Amino acid sequence: MRSKPVRLVMYHILAAGGALLMLYPVLWLVMSSFKPSTMIFSTAESLIPSPWIWENYVQGWKGIGGYTFSTFISNSLIIVVLSTIGVVLSSALIAFGFARLQFWGKSFWFIIMLVTLMLPHDVVLVPQYILFAKLGWLNSFLPIIIPNFFGAPFFIFLMVQFIRTLPHELDEAATIDGCGKFRLFYRIILPLIAPALATSAIFSFYWRWEDLIGPVLYLNKPEMYPVSMALKMFLDNDTLSNWGAMFAMSVVTLIPVIAVFFAFQKYIVEGISTSGLK
Structure with a gap:
């Protein structure tokens, strides 16, 4: 009993040390956003800025190429919101079919879906690019948004486990009351899998917000760039890179991510833990 307080103190010390180790890169990013670009990577400089340079945020918000950073944030929000709605609803519908409906080759198609989950994303980049080029979708948001309306293997698997x-x-009670398959889905199943839907929406938000490969492949106009490409524009191999402005806008782009995490943290835990009980 006497050793219990000692173990508790040691646990909190180790936990605090681990948290500090994980948060240090973020802390360094925030502190560097208030430093001049020439002093950010100087080993002689301390972590705390001296003096504090607020001009980095002003310059960063002015953007690049005549477009303010608000334009890039708006583009990201369009991509993220539409992609998230599409992937969550389509994945839920597909998961309902695998979990509740009986059809020929159900196990086979479920295995095929799992195989696509294990397939590296880089393998399909070239075929997808050729397909979207023939459809005339290049230099638009369509190649980034539309594929999400056909479900995502990870979210489908997550929701299948939840529905089971x-x-x-x-289902039997709803069928007796006259519910068809689609009415059963959106009136009974969909409200009950809200934690899994929220978890999928949050992960989709994160992945789409930080996605760089898709915009690099399909977008050529600066006015259509999301924040991931806008941050890259602050770096220039030919002239001096504006590291201060880039770090300042990196901090700005972290705000929605952190806000979403803290607002919906309980749904992430509940959705994953409940889906794994089966």
Whole structure:
């Protein structure tokens, strides 16, 4: 009993040390956003800026190429919101089919879906590019948004596991009351899998917000760039890179991510833990 307080103190010390180790890069990023670009990578400089340079945020928000950073944030929001809505709804519908409906080759197609989950994304980049080029979708948001309306293997698997935990008696009661398959889906199943939907939406938000490969491949106009490409524009191999402005806008782009995490943290834990109970 006497050793319990000692173990508790040691646990908190180790946990605090681990948290500090994980948060140090973010802290360094925030502090560097208030330093001149010439002093950011100087080993003689301390972590705390002296003096504090707020001009980095002003310069960063002015943007590049005549477009303010608000334009890039708006583009990212368009891509993220539409992609998230599409991937969550389509994945939920597909997961409902695998978990509740009986059809020929159900196990086979479920395995095929899992195989696509294990397939490296880089393998399909060239075929997708050729397909979208023939469709005339290049230099638009369509190649980045439309594929999300056909589901995502990770989210489908997550929701299938969640739906399988729901009692089948709910389906039988709804069918007796006259519900068809689609009405059963959106009136009974969809409200009950809200934690899985929220978890999928949050992960989709993160992945789409930080995506760089898609915009690099399909977007050529600066006015259509999302924040991931806008940050890259602050770096120039021929002239002096504006590291201060880039770090300042990196901090700005972290605000939505952090806000979404803290607002929906309980849904992430609940959605993943409940899906794994089966």
